[in-house]
Amino acid sequence: MDPIIILHAGLATGTILLFAAIGEIFAERAGILNLGVEGMMLLGAMAGFSTSLSTGNPWLGLLMAMVAGGIISLAHGLVTIHFQADQVVSGLSLTFLGTGLALVLGEGLTGQNPPLVPSFDIPLLSQIPIIGPIFFFDHSLLVYVGYLFAPLAWYYIHRTRPGMHLRAVGEKPEAADTMGINVYRLRYLYVFVGGCLAGLAGATISLSVSPGWYSTQTTSGQGWIAVGLVIFAQWDPLRAALGGYLFGALRRGILDLQGPATLFGLRNPLFVNSNFGFFLQMMPFILTIVALVIGSRAVARKRLGAPAALGVPYIRGERGL
Amino acid sequence: MSTTTPTIRKRTFPYTLIVEKRVEDIPRWLPAATSLGSVIIAFVIAGIILKFIGGQPLVVLRFFFDATFGSWPVFSDTLVKATPLIMVGLACTVAFKMKLWNIGAEGQFYIGAFAASLVVLIPLVGPETPRVIVILMMIIMGMLGGAIWGFFPGYLKARYQVNEIITTLMLNYVAILWNNFWIFDRWSDAGFQMTPVFERNAWLPRLADYAREISAFSGITLHLGILFGVIAAVAVWWILERSRWGYEIKLIGDNPNAAKYAGINITRNIVFVMMLSGGLAGLAGMAEISGVVHRLQERISPGYGFTGIIVAWLAKLNPFAVIIVSILFGALIVAGREIQPSGLSNLLQGIVLFMVISSDVLLRYKIRLVRL
Missing domain, CATH: 1.10.3470 (ABC transporter involved in vitamin B12 uptake, BtuC)
Known part of the structure; x- marks a missing residue:
């Protein structure tokens, strides 16, 4: 129940959600809702784990995870962008496809021990009291990458020219088209980017945060939590990062409640009967719902958030919104 | 809804595909046909993947039919799962x-x-x-x-x-x-x-x-x-x-x-x-x-x-x-x-769903093969 340990672990598990949620933000900002995050993550987790196992190189593992997530996301891209299919159903089928592929290709990976992404301290910064042990001590490289990635993603979306094109494609594609932006190409690109990041999030699990391949238990619904987090974060990468970390810490803190025999001077019911732990395991999912209610109310009140063309196929030459 | 001019792809091939928006009603048989076609194509794709990872698709297919429709008791099992x-x-x-x-x-x-x-x-x-x-x-x-x-x-x-x-x-x-x-x-x-x-x-x-x-x-x-x-x-x-x-x-x-x-x-x-x-x-x-x-x-x-x-x-x-x-x-x-492998039916389900939603394009557009 040490708060420093909880926050430290929260940053690690939060990094998974950070990558997945920011990836989804890129896709949704371009107007494509991709509900297949869970499937892409699982495929990425499998691809990363398997590659690292066979080549002995975790970096190649991370690369392959991103490639796998990216490639499979293009199926969603093709179906929603060119065939104008319903994005919700297509995203669901991507979940099935990714999960199925991961299970088929991941046969026999359970119990293996590939080389993992290394963890290390940041010199000097790790010496700072309280902050150091939480943020800069014995974290996986991916956690440090996450610190830099979230602000960079924010800067890219809000302050650069390509970022403006991205937002234009998601807000008013026919206007973007008139300005000479290739709507189709950008949508494919950002669906692909989202897929790569979801794959990376999966590999973050299997090669770093909780190493191993446990078939569908590897991701255990975190892809869906990431999709929920995007709404909570109102399509802002920085909020998504904060939300991810907060979520990770809460999740860890809740699980730690089972440890001590007494809680606030009372007998800990969770310690006496471990089956009460099932209620603790429900908490991340219930918290996601609570976060969604809060996020949805904010979106409704401020009338901002969701990209205007989210979920709407763009057909050249037809009247848009 | 504006009228769209048919898009024609130039090819050296003597035939060309014309894609145009459907204006008339969808024929009654078409939705069923696309669903059936989707399932068949999905089976073929799953078979190719199975072949690729070293399985025997035809043996599996044969087994599939024997284990599900082959006799009354197994067909009853199928119906129990269908319920x-x-x-x-x-x-x-x-x-x-x-x-x-x-x-x-x-x-x-x-x-x-x-x-x-x-x-x-x-x-x-x-x-x-x-x-x-x-x-x-x-x-x-x-x-x-x-x-x-x-x-x-x-x-x-x-x-x-x-x-x-x-x-x-x-x-x-x-x-x-x-x-x-x-x-x-x-x-x-x-x-x-x-x-x-x-x-x-x-x-x-x-x-x-x-x-x-x-x-x-x-x-x-x-x-x-x-x-x-x-x-x-x-x-x-x-x-x-x-x-x-x-x-x-x-x-x-x-x-x-x-x-x-x-x-x-x-x-x-x-x-x-x-x-x-x-x-x-x-x-x-x-x-x-x-x-x-x-x-x-x-x-x-x-x-x-x-x-x-x-x-x-x-x-x-x-x-x-x-x-x-x-x-x-x-x-x-x-x-x-x-x-x-156990994920195969999961995979097949994903492919089927993808094929179904992709085939919906045939309900919205008419694709014709014409001789130039």
Whole structure:
């Protein structure tokens, strides 16, 4: 129940959600809702784990995870962008496809021990009291990458020219088209980017945060939590990062409640009967719902958030919104 | 809707494809043909993947048919697996007609099973109660349980515009954990992760029960639940095609603005449709434990709730087509238990769904091959 340990672990598990949620933000900002995050993550987790196992190189593992997530996301891209299919159903089928592929290709990976992404301290910064042990001590490289990635993603979306094109494609594609932006190409690109990041999030699990391949238990619904987090974060990468970390810490803190025999001077019911732990395991999912209610109310009140063309196929030459 | 000029692709090939928007009505046979074509193409793609990873697709295909349609007992197994799929597929059909994305049928199935078990486990009935009454109470409780589980996301969507996709999905996990608590802790049978077997008066009648009178029925596990599925299909068809409520549901699905101006209460419909959808999934859960498992335990569903989504879509949201598609997917589940690698049926389901939604393009556009 040490708060420093909880926050430290929260940053690690939060990094998974950070990558997945920011990836989804890129896709949704371009107007494509991709509900297949869970499937892409699982495929990425499998691809990363398997590659690292066979080549002995975790970096190649991370690369392959991103490639796998990216490639499979293009199926969603093709179906929603060119065939104008319903994005919700297509995203669901991507979940099935990714999960199925991961299970088929991941046969026999359970119990293996590939080389993992290394963890290390940041010199000097790790010496700072309280902050150091939480943020800069014995974290996986991916956690440090996450610190830099979230602000960079924010800067890219809000302050650069390509970022403006991205937002234009998601807000008013026919206007973007008139300005000479290739709507189709950008949508494919950002669906692909989202897929790569979801794959990376999966590999973050299997090669770093909780190493191993446990078939569908590897991701255990975190892809869906990431999709929920995007709404909570109102399509802002920085909020998504904060939300991810907060979520990770809460999740860890809740699980730690089972440890001590007494809680606030009372007998800990969770310690006496471990089956009460099932209620603790429900908490991340219930918290996601609570976060969604809060996020949805904010979106409704401020009338901002969701990209205007989210979920709407763009057909050249037809009247848009 | 503007008129589009046909786009012509220049090729040296003497034929060319012309893609143009469909202006006339879709031929009646086309939706069924695209669904069938999707399934066949999906099987071919899955076969190629299987070949690629070193399997023998044709042997697996042969095995698939032998293990699912080869004889009466295995066909009965297929129908037993199809039974919950019919009801879950109908649950998705009702919701999807309104463009309400209930992907929480899995959780509603579990809570339905849980609530139906309460009748036996609390118990709400005495040990000598006639079977008809016990089963009726289980049906009511099962549907009620599923409906309550559908009510929460429906209410949140109607009241706070909370995205129902995420909430229904999150509630799936909650439902499974909730069930686990009761079967691991309160109702555990001598430490095993399951409740004691129900009394015979809580079992749905099976054909095998009549083996003494008709010897051909021996070993046939088909139970009364399939009849619930058929009745539910007729009921859903009647609601959607013959009732005022169904008209409202379809109008909201097709054009929410028009529905609003027509004075239809969208908020109330969201809650009611989610409850109806949940109730149907809950009924599936009841039928599964009362007809097959005869106790509450872990993993009573191999993902029926999710397969139901594909079933509904492949059936083009037609309640009677749901029955036929469910039998195919029931077969997939039966075969999937024995086919290695185990994720294959999952993979196949994903490909089927992708093919179905891709083939929808044929319903919206006409593609013709013409000689230049």
